Amino acid sequence: MPETTLQDTEAREVLGVDGAVFDPLVHNPKNGVTGGVWRVSAGRRSAVLKVLTRNKEATERWAASDDPRHWNYWRREAHVYESGLAQVWQPYGIRAPRLLALVERPDGDAALWLEDVPGEPATAWPLARHVEHARRLGAAQGAVRPDDHPWLTRRFLRRYIGGNTLGQELLDDDEAWRHPLVRDHFPPGLRREMVRLHHDREWFLQVLEDLPRAFCHLDMWPANLRSDGPATVALDWSFAGDGALGEDLGNYLPDSVFDLFVPAARLPEYAAAAYDAYLRGLRESGRDIDERLVRLAVCASAVKYDWLTALMLARAGEEQLDYGGGRPISAELRYRERGLTLAFLAEWAAEARASAPELGFPEPPSGRHR
Known part of the structure; x- marks a missing residue:
């Protein structure tokens, strides 16, 4: 579970209501760039929170990298979203979730708040x-x-x-x-x-x-x-x-x-x-x-x-x-x-x-x- 006060503050700003519930989503827990992924719900509103980090302990195979060209560069996904590059395929029927907020945290992590897509996986x-x-x-x-x-x-x-x-x-x-x-x-x-x-x-x-x-x-x-x-x-x-x-x-x-x-x-x-x-x-x-x-x-x-x-x-x-x-x-x-x-x-x-x-x-x- 994420750190409560910080997460609740972000959830309130993104969803506009109090009382958010954080449900963990399936992801690769070994990857050092992923601090966690949650579906965040409050009333009828929801979003997906993904925390990007370079501070998580991981095996050498999955360690986060500071090299922007490395396959496991820790902040790449934030760059893809904030640049708009995630949506360049939209005219052809493939899009990314909408970016609701990108929060730069005091500990250096980046919190991606994304649209919760309800469609069939x-x-x-x-x-x-x-x-x-x-x-x-x-x-x-x-x-x-x-x-x-x-x-x-x-x-x-x-x-x-x-x-x-x-x-x-x-x-x-x-x-x-x-x-x-x-x-x-x-x-x-x-x-x-x-x-x-x-x-x-x-x-x-x-x-x-x-x-x-x-x-x-x-x-x-x-x-x-x-x-x-x-x-x-x-x-x-x-x-x-x-x-x-x-x-x-x-x-x-x-x-x-x-x-x-x-x-x-x-x-x-x-x-x-x-x-x-x-x-x-x-x-x-x-x-x-x-x-x-x-x-x-x-x-x-x-x-x-x-x-x-x-x-x-x-x-x-x-x-x-x-x-x-x-x-x-x-x-x-x-x-x-x-x-x-x-x-x-x-x-x-x-x-x-x-x-x-x-x-x-x-x-x-x-x-x-x-």
């Missing part, structure tokens, strides 16, 4: 709504190329993946691959492909960094989206910055399955429909681009999950919890769905290795000795 959307979101995303990223800002993320994937090292030594550990959850639920051949992806990581990152650029959200997954009638509301802009055109889609599709919002069995049809919709949006935007480069960005984005295989090996013996750690979930279900999704990403990686040289990129290291 994307975690419960039908596939057709996800596909429509992909079209809107393509139109927005094709049309909007804002000026750079010194606090936008640069080289996000390289830095993000580089900090995810848990379990990497297990990729070559026979015993880890014999754990029943891994043995029974990871498809045949997945070990070979994931080890290969790990060894090719630098090549994939360089390809992504050399592809056409876009303003990206960089944490685009269903838990960060809500519906607002026909519009989509995107939450959590703390990673926003420069990315490859198509990179956000390459994150959104597998993340829909990794956290059990879409069945893995539907991923191939879902990914195909969403990719076609994204291209349709790009064409609607009028942006002139070789669509093969967009496809390469989507497929090469598989490298973002290089770390996930190692993590699954490392945590096979642990209790499996949902996002935010609020409740246990079926280990068998998680490993089966993630195993199938990793196998799908291995196909994306193979496609990227095959298509990149045809588009002028060097062959991957693992492809030079075939």
